[in-house]
Amino acid sequence: MDSFASLLAPITPDQFLSEVYGKAPLHIPASGGSASRDLLSWARWNAMLSVASSWTEPRLKLYIEGRRIAAEHYCDSINTLDGVQLRVNPRKVRVFLSMGASLVANAVETMAPELRAAAKTLEGALLGLTSANVYCSFGGRRAFNSHYDSHEVFAFHTEGEKVWRIYEGRADNPLAGPPDHPDVQAQMDRQKGRLLREVTMRPGDLLYIPRGQFHDALASSEASLHVTFSVEPRTARILFRALEQEAMKDSAFRAWLPDPRHDGGAALKARLGELADRLKAIATSDAVADEVAEVQRAIFGELSEYALPAVGPLEAYETAPRPAEVVRTAEGWALRTQAGLIPLEGLHKPMSWILARPAFTLQEMAAWHPQADEAALRRLLERLTAAGMVRPRV
Known part of the structure; x- marks a missing residue:
């Protein structure tokens, strides 16, 4: 995947950013230019799974009808030079997959050049921390109940078919996904609202779901495979750290606060008001803007790669x-x-x-x-x- 444009084709990046991003779901069916979205075949995925030492819990998880299967049912305790590891047992995994379980592999963006390239493309275009998960599902079963995500979702379908249901309900800029609890699930089922759209995903298709949008999915073919990239730009939370760094350079913020037991706390309230005025000036300063921008730019470089045997000279x-x-x-x-x-x-x-x-x-x-x-x-x-x-x- 060499560009954001090839990822979205035939939608242009300008169209996507102005009309879709953060606003509404978008299904982009496979087209003549969708070869750049063919990220993972069954053969490639089987080869990746065969690197047994890479797969420990919680990197590889199993789910069935919205319930997570306990790791001790499909992992073995292995003695290694680094101590005891809970390592995935392929034979046990296959038993659960035969029963209709779904396999979810987390943080695989560094395990294949195609996935790394796609992650870097999304990271560069949207300036967000990017990670890839692989979902392997089987006919008529779903891994997760209806839910929302706290990040932007880009789902690339690579094998088989899967039906996605997208609902009208949307959480307001969530910072974390909902907790896994029956009472919470019942509440989400009420909040998700009416069905907004049902999409059948086929190889080469791309589905974008904005942060907070309720959805669920189940394999409609005997088996299906897709890769979901989560993209998480920075929120204004990073402003607080920058504010603290700059504010503590000001003597007023290093001074003791008035005792709230005196004069009914009036002096304390007045001091906080004065400090709030100073904070506004600090928050709008070039120094804080530079620091926030620096933290945003620091996202770049997360996904590095090798070009061995070339290592290059040191200067x-x-x-x-x-x-x-x-x-x-x-x-x-x-x-x-x-x-x-x-x-x-x-x-x-x-x-x-x-x-x-x-x-x-x-x-x-x-x-x-x-x-x-x-x-x-x-x-x-x-x-x-x-x-x-x-x-x-x-």
Whole structure:
């Protein structure tokens, strides 16, 4: 999967982002360009399952009619050099699959190049943490009862057929999925509302379900296989951490709070009001905006890969023992030296990392800061070298 456009074809990315994303479910049937959505065949999936050491509980789970099968029924306790592991027993799994159980494999995005490429495509397009689960189901049975997810759902159907039912009900920006409890399930069955749409998924089809939308699914053919990618962008929760970091630089936030037992708590209430005004100024500052954006960009680099036997040479540097500090100016982040300011172009964290080390390599710095473009890091090192702050190490 080489692009977000090929994933969505014939829907364009602009159409999807403006009309569908976060708003409504979308079924994209297989078409002439759907070969890029053929992510997992039975043969490929069987080969992945055969790597026995990869499959422990809870990475591989079994469900039947909405109930999870206890791990001790299909796993064995294996003594390994790292201690006792609860490892999946393929023979026991096959028994449950013959009974109509569904197999769910979690976090498989790194196990095959096709899945990794699709995950990186979604991650880059939507700036969200992305993970892939594989669902193997059998005719007339479903793995889960009606539910909603706390992330965006992109389901790629690869083998057999499966009927999905999507309901009108939708949870309001949930932060977690519903707990697995009969009373909760009864409540969700009431909240899901009327059937909105029923979709039969076939190989090459893509189904998008927005966060919080109630749905369920069951295999309509003898067996079916699909891969679901969950995409979870950041919420405003990350703002609180950035606010705390910036606020504690202000003496007013480090001062003791008034005793609430005096004057009926009036002084405390007044102080909190003053601090709230300061918080608003901090929340709308460039420093906090930069920090929040930095956390969002940090999503990139989660899915790395190898290109062995190529490993590449290391480009080593030494840090000059000269006084310098990273500061924020009206124009942005900069390195303050005795000779003046060196613009950092948003690379203040890599710069702080450099200052804490007597020596380092470009490759090491890039590995520790995967959200930063390596070309930008190289340009920074060129400026630092010209200023005498670092020098290549031979």
